[in-house]
Amino acid sequence: MTLAxxxxxxxxxSLDQQSQxxxxxxxxxxxxxxxxxxxxxxxxxFFFSIIPGITPELSWTLTTLTYNVxxxxxxxxxxxxxxxxxxxxxxxxITLWEQIDEGVQFTATRKYLTTVPIVLFLLSTHYTHxxxxxxxxxxxxxVINLIAKLPAMHxxxxxxxxxxxxxxx
Amino acid sequence: MDNPVLxxxxxxxxxxxxxxxxxPGSAIAIDYIKNSYQNDPFRVVLELGLAIYAxxxxxxxxxxxxxxxxxxxxxEIDELVAEWQPEPLVQPLSDIxxxxxxxxxxxxxxxxxxxxxxxxxxxLLNLASANYLGYITNEDIKQKAIETLxxxxxxxxxxxxxxxxxxxxxxxxxxxxxxxxxxxTIIYAQGFSxxxxxxxxxxxxxxxxxxxxxxxxxxxxxxxxxxxxxxWFKHNDMADLERVLESIRVETQAHKKRPLTRRFIVTExxxxxxxxxxxLDKIMELKHKYKYRVILDESNSFGLLxxxxxxxxxxxxxxxxxxxxxxxxxxxTLSAAGGFCAGPKxxxxxxxxxGQAFVFSASIPAMLTVCASEAIKIxxxxxxxxxxxxxxxxxxxxxxxxLTAVPQWIELSSDAGSPILHLRFPSSLVxxxxxxxxxxxxxxxxxxxxxxxxxxxxxxxxxxxxxxxxHLPRPSIRISICASHNKKEVEKAAQxxxxxxxxxxxxxx
Numbered sequence: 001m002t003l004a005x006x007x008x009x010x011x012x013x014s015l016d017q018q019s020q021x022x023x024x025x026x027x028x029x030x031x032x033x034x035x036x037x038x039x040x041x042x043x044x045x046f047f048f049s050i051i052p053g054i055t056p057e058l059s060w061t062l063t064t065l066t067y068n069v070x071x072x073x074x075x076x077x078x079x080x081x082x083x084x085x086x087x088x089x090x091x092x093x094i095t096l097w098e099q100i101d102e103g104v105q106f107t108a109t110r111k112y113l114t115t116v117p118i119v120l121f122l123l124s125t126h127y128t129h130x131x132x133x134x135x136x137x138x139x140x141x142x143v144i145n146l147i148a149k150l151p152a153m154h155x156x157x158x159x160x161x162x163x164x165x166x167x168x169x
Numbered sequence: 170m171d172n173p174v175l176x177x178x179x180x181x182x183x184x185x186x187x188x189x190x191x192x193p194g195s196a197i198a199i200d201y202i203k204n205s206y207q208n209d210p211f212r213v214v215l216e217l218g219l220a221i222y223a224x225x226x227x228x229x230x231x232x233x234x235x236x237x238x239x240x241x242x243x244x245e246i247d248e249l250v251a252e253w254q255p256e257p258l259v260q261p262l263s264d265i266x267x268x269x270x271x272x273x274x275x276x277x278x279x280x281x282x283x284x285x286x287x288x289x290x291x292x293l294l295n296l297a298s299a300n301y302l303g304y305i306t307n308e309d310i311k312q313k314a315i316e317t318l319x320x321x322x323x324x325x326x327x328x329x330x331x332x333x334x335x336x337x338x339x340x341x342x343x344x345x346x347x348x349x350x351x352x353x354t355i356i357y358a359q360g361f362s363x364x365x366x367x368x369x370x371x372x373x374x375x376x377x378x379x380x381x382x383x384x385x386x387x388x389x390x391x392x393x394x395x396x397x398x399x400x401w402f403k404h405n406d407m408a409d410l411e412r413v414l415e416s417i418r419v420e421t422q423a424h425k426k427r428p429l430t431r432r433f434i435v436t437e438x439x440x441x442x443x444x445x446x447x448x449l450d451k452i453m454e455l456k457h458k459y460k461y462r463v464i465l466d467e468s469n470s471f472g473l474l475x476x477x478x479x480x481x482x483x484x485x486x487x488x489x490x491x492x493x494x495x496x497x498x499x500x501x502t503l504s505a506a507g508g509f510c511a512g513p514k515x516x517x518x519x520x521x522x523x524g525q526a527f528v529f530s531a532s533i534p535a536m537l538t539v540c541a542s543e544a545i546k547i548x549x550x551x552x553x554x555x556x557x558x559x560x561x562x563x564x565x566x567x568x569x570x571x572l573t574a575v576p577q578w579i580e581l582s583s584d585a586g587s588p589i590l591h592l593r594f595p596s597s598l599v600x601x602x603x604x605x606x607x608x609x610x611x612x613x614x615x616x617x618x619x620x621x622x623x624x625x626x627x628x629x630x631x632x633x634x635x636x637x638x639x640h641l642p643r644p645s646i647r648i649s650i651c652a653s654h655n656k657k658e659v660e661k662a663a664q665x666x667x668x669x670x671x672x673x674x675x676x677x678x
Binding site: 012013016088089090092102103104105106107111114115118119121122125130135139142146151154155 | 209212215216219220222223226229230232233234373374396
């Protein structure tokens with residue numbers, strides 16, 4: 001490998017990404033993450049259910065919406081690593097979803113995190129008795145979340161969201 | 170029911186239906202479908218689609234989205250393993266490496282302006298060391314060093330952030346800051362890693378570094394480990410620097426959501442690989458015009474250039490305060506060890522936690538710190554001024570002799586007044602004689618050997634880590650002038666080297 005090609009930023013960037021465990025995404029493979037995720041959803045549902053006078057339709061819709069918006073922000077909107085140790089910005093402009101398992105697709109963590117919004121959607125539409133408005137809101141939130149998780153969307157940026165601006169002259 | 174076929178179908182259907190009902194959980198599924206249908210087949214299809222997608226996702230196989238990732242079959246792996254030949258731990262030396270190893274001079278006894286070498290046992294005139302002002306043999310400095318050794322012992326036993334900081338370190342920092350007229354200074358333990366550490370402490374991924382392509386290896390490594398975007402401009406070509414800065418300006422202006430990046434111009438004061446100086450006035454002008462920060466590597470020029478040795482800023486009469494970061498070395502002119510970075514207080518304090526070579530390396534021994542302090546003290550006295558004057562006179566004597574040589578023989582890339590002189594074969598000659606790089610090196614080595622044997626001169630070729638250099642300079646002989654030599658010796662040496670160049674070339678023809 002020539003020195004000039006080693007200077008190419010992409011090569012150096014992938015070296016820096018793999019040089020050590022990415023603590024920002026590695027915890028998603030830890031024990032108990034799935035059950036925590038499940039408990040969190042139950043807590044969201046519980047929180048919305050205890051609001052006085054709330055209908056089950058509304059509480060289910062708000063639960064789906066909260067989960068989808070929350071996980072979208074967490075996995076697809078925020079980029080980079082919050083604690084820079086030695087990666088020197090190697091994960092700048094890369095979302096948490098893209099950081100999971102070094103970008104390998106269809107890993108167990110990804111499968112779990114993709115299935116959860118689908119199951120939640122089916123449950124909530126069932127319990128909202130297919131009220132058209134609630135159905136529509138749930139569907140849009142779920143589908144947007146699912147599209148962002150598609151392998152085909154890996155490091156693809158639509159509508160200028162998370163766009164990496166090339167400052168190279 | 171007379172139709173036997175129809176009745177058979179009906180019975181089958183009833184059996185299947187009852188069979189489905191016996192499956193545990195089937196009641197819930199049936200109930201769900203009944204419920205969800207609600208006269209809307211479209212929605213059922215949608216939900217089914219989502220469910221199928223979930224199942225399909227669950228059953229998909231792992232793969233890596235990486236165009237460059239090569240998937241090898243078992244057979245290919247076996248073949249590659251069978252083909253593999255272990256490399257020897259130590260590669261056999263090539264001819265040129267062998268020659269380099271054999272021809273290296275070994276000094277017996279103390280280093281100095283006239284050391285004794287092992288090969289011939291003779292005393293040679295040293296034109297190869299960075300002992301420009303003769304500080305190595307300075308008795309005052311030696312005395313101070315011995316005193317400090319009795320007081321502090323040898324090592325400092327730790328990085329500056331833990332237990333490695335001594336009072337003498339702080340004093341040296343103050344001495345350098347006062348000498349240059351800047352706010353603050355930080356000292357590093359190794360001269361080579363100082364610039365690399367400073368560059369990477371400030372410039373990160375996404376930041377832009379515009380650097381001179383004639384910069385030394387230390388600067389090159391610094392820009393490389395900083396992970397920044399690096400743009401090179403032609404060596405000391407200010408028009409090319411402006412072109413690069415302009416192209417960056419145009420390109421970044423095109424983006425609406427341009428991120429705020431740090432930008433640096435990195436250059437050397439006195440170029441180690443060429444012996445010429447950077448046009449600092451023009452660089453400062455461009456820095457202000459395009460809003461860049463300047464990192465100036467004065468490793469060679471600190472203590473050498475200017476009337477009192479304050480470096481490039483003194484030559485151009487620019488206050489050192491105006492340069493964002495001045496990086497220098499105490500290992501060259503000051504004949505001590507380590508390096509420093511001088512600049513505003515904020516710049517210096519940032520490095521105390523972010524300068525990798527500062528944080529992760531033991532501080533310099535007290536002895537060498539005191540030597541450096543003492544060397545700077547001498548520079549501020551009339552004695553230092555006269556040393557510098559002698560040095561510059563010696564350099565111009567040498568230079569003038571070389572300039573009288575046949576211009577087709579020797580090419581000199583150094584500026585007037587520079588005590589680092591690079592002597593090369595002119596590129597036109599190299600082209601016409603079709604000399605390869607190795608030919609040039611061998612021929613220069615002949616000159617070096619001849620000068621050592623016949624004329625009693627210790628000179629050396631400039632050596633590089635060729636596989637790691639991005640802009641490899643052409644082979645040369647690097648002469649370092651010393652103030653401790655007298656004019657006659659220097660002139661004689663220059664004449665001898667000039668003659669050796671002529672002889673070597675005529676032998677080749």
